[in-house]
Amino acid sequence: MYLGVDIGSSSSKAVILNQDAKKIGEAILNIGTGSNGPQEVIGQALFQAGLQREAIRRTVVTGYGRMTFTSADRQITEISCHAKGVHFVMPNARTVIDIGGQDAKVICLDQSGNVGNFIMNEKCAAGTGRFLEVMARVLNCKLEDLSGLADRGDNGVTISSTCTVFAESEVISQLSMGQRIEDVALGAHCSIAQRIVGLCNRVNIVPEVVITGGVALNRNAVHCISEELKLPISRPDDPQGMGALGAALYALEFDKER
Amino acid sequence: MEEVKTSKQMLGELLDKHYSDALEAKKNGQLVAWATSISPQELLTTMGIHTVYPENHAAAIGARKCAPEFISHSKGNGYSVDICSYARVNLAYMELLHSEAGDIPKPDLIFCCNNICNTVIKWYENIAKELNIPMIVFDLPFNHEYEVSKQDVRYIKGQFLEAIQKLEEITGRKFDYDKFGEVMKISSETSVWWKKAAMKAMTKPSPLNGFDLFNYMATIVCMRGTTEGMDLFKLWYEQLCEKEAKGLGPWKPGEEEKYRVMWDGIACWPYLGPTYKTLRKYGINMVTSTYPDSWYIVYEQNDLDGMARAYSSNYVNRNLDFGVDNITKLVKDYQLDGIVYHSNRSCKLMDFRQFEVQRRVEANTGVPSVIFDGDQTDPSAFSLAQFETRIQALVEMMEKRKQMAGEK
Ligand code: SF4
Secondary structure, eight states: OEEEEEEOSSOEEEEEEOTTOOEEEEEEESOOTTSSHHHHHHHHHHHHHTOOGGGOOEEEEESTTGGGOTTSSEEOOHHHHHHHHHHHHOTTOOEEEEEOSSOEEEEEEOTTSOEEEEEEOOSSSTTSHHHHHHHHHHTTSOGGGHHHHHHTOSSOOOOOOOSHHHHHHHHHHHHHTTOOHHHHHHHHHHHHHHHHHHHHTTSOOOSSEEEESGGGGOHHHHHHHHHHHTSOEEOOSSGGGHHHHHHHHHHHHHHHHO | OOOOOOHHHHHHHHHHHHHHHHHHHHHTTOOEEEEOTTSOHHHHHHHTOEEEOHHHHHHHHHHTTOHHHHHHHHHHTTOOTTSOHHHHHHHHHHHHOOOTTOOOOOOSEEEEETTSOSHHHHHHHHHHHHHTOOEEEEOOOOOOSSSOOHHHHHHHHHHHHHHHHHHHHHHSSOOOHHHHHHHHHHHHHHHHHHHHHHGGGGSSSOSSOTHHHHHHHHHHHHSTTSHHHHHHHHHHHHHHHHHHHTTOOSSSTTOOOOEEEEEESOOOGGGHHHHHHHHHHTTEEEEEESHHHHTOOOOOTTOHHHHHHHHHTOGGGSOHHHHHHHHHHHHHHTTOSEEEEEEESSOHHHHHTHHHHHHHHHHHHOOOEEEEEEOSSOGGGOOHHHHHHHHHHHHHHHHHHHHHHHHO
């Protein structure tokens, strides 16, 4: 059996595949690198698959915390792993927009799923999941409710600061000026969409465009990005698990190579 | 037995001497100039004016991890974080006048050439104003057309002649044109040896570890007009030839040069070691950059037109088409597998066209590349983990291309 682990900045994911690349176990936990998240998430995936650790023939780790996870056979970047995972479930994908907790990237794939090119956000948290987390906190709502809140907005309030910290104070002042919380929430989604599309514009966007990562769960954000990009965006059933899936697929491939 | 010096030892000694000579000269009441890195030092060298280079000094401060103290001092003086960090370090040094990384004497004269950027104009102007010292400016217009135009050559040459006059006034001495010819000759020759050494990296595997370019750069900036500088590059060249003849690569015997990349932009001085080690860990040798050409300032002896053209032909002063052609050629000449672009928070001019250069070079060559964020001296604008992710992703792309090429 083949294990793929994706250790992000704010969540950990694990996928287990059998010889036929069929998913037999999967888990996700909202704690990332520097915690016991990785071990726990592997335990859960094993439990689901009804396996013991010894049953795993190969492990590949990816994600921000990949360097500190020493019990894998190999570590591969999240860029290659996301590409692999997405190509496996959506072979027509040519562009992957992945928005995680602390970075955002756009990956261009060729027909065989190879990475042709990729770009990542700058060092700061603008245009990443962290931005939405901060917005949810200021708007005093749960992260998972932010999308619904924005759905009820009519006119997105413009948030001009790209810096997450400044955007936070900008939002506070908008609220104190009497803006509706729903419109501010919508504005926050538009703002992240603009940042992401700015990133997309640096490469040649070829459909089909697929979105992955934690932010893909936020329907309003996906909608805003699609509007801004003027292209439909598809989403795999399990947008957060693509990195771990790709890692597991690599684990399977390496075993065959040997 | 006579000890044979390695070029590295000589490099260290020459740099030490360069700085101590300047300090000594100042003590003895001789004139000291502060000059930009690609300025017509020939004029100062001819006049016997000791010259130090604030950009180099700031880089040294950065490499010794001493920059934060200076950066925060400048911040206190009101200089924005958006200004080039070399400028912020140097403007603070002008007041603090001491760093563990080594000292340079206070200037009596400012020598500023804007063929590298326009930030230097305001930066050096501030120094001249604050210290109330003369400033000689060379305005080398950006080349919007592919080649340096005739009228620009005339304009620049006129400025050289005017600068000579000003130097005569400042020193009260006559300009020695015979010596000038000599210095021109040495400067061009030194440039030639610098480039010849750097070009040794075209061999596969490269006998040159490309990060050495960052080290030797200090001397091509500071000592281009001196015979010592020329001897250093000759020696470096010879030693590289020896390595090449033995088929040796850039690192320890047996350590394979798996990938050859170009580095675009300035080094991240505060992280020179970590960035180097990260690349080496993956078997990546940085075989070239735009540096070898930046100090390839070559012209015929006594040819002021040629000298004007050479100074204006610096890579960053040439247009986008030239930039793209230049890198496209490097990809072929050095048999590159990839390109690493440093998106340097300090250097707006270099970053400005980077995305477009990257896009076009990729279209021309098909070679994969990555951009990472950083800064030449400000340590806060760089993250090693993010750097490594990008480098590793580049490796994965380069590996895949090699595989695919092998399958064909
Ligand atoms: S680093 Fe860039 S901005 Fe700073 S002095 Fe050099 S060329 Fe100018």
